[in-house]
Amino acid sequence: MSQREKQPPLRTCAACRERRPQQELIRITASKDGSVAVDTTGKLPGRGAYLCNRAACCGLARKRGSLRRALKCPVPEEIWQDIERIILAGRSD
Ligand SMILES: [Zn+2]
Numbered sequence: 146m147s148q149r150e151k152q153p154p155l156r157t158c159a160a161c162r163e164r165r166p167q168q169e170l171i172r173i174t175a176s177k178d179g180s181v182a183v184d185t186t187g188k189l190p191g192r193g194a195y196l197c198n199r200a201a202c203c204g205l206a207r208k209r210g211s212l213r214r215a216l217k218c219p220v221p222e223e224i225w226q227d228i229e230r231i232i233l234a235g236r237s238d
Pocket residue numbers: 158159160161162163196197199202
């Protein structure tokens with residue numbers, strides 16, 4: 146199977162496991178020293194994990210620890226707040 150270059154790369158949400166175009170997801174990174182950041186530029190180095198831009202996925206990832214597992218390090222409270230803020234800001238209603 147060959148993918149056309151036009152198609153955006155698909156990434157898997159750590160919460161619901163759906164595959165979506167990268168720009169529809171929020172990227173969270175963990176650097177080697179264990180600091181977690183919300184990567185709004187898409188350029189931060191380190192291990193990356195993705196979440197849908199949906200409150201449900203944020204809540205699910207938090208409850209199940211899926212993001213912590215994907216990043217292999219704990220996710221600080223302020224990071225969850227950042228993610229929630231991004232989701233709220235991105236809401237269309
Ligand atoms: Zn999701």
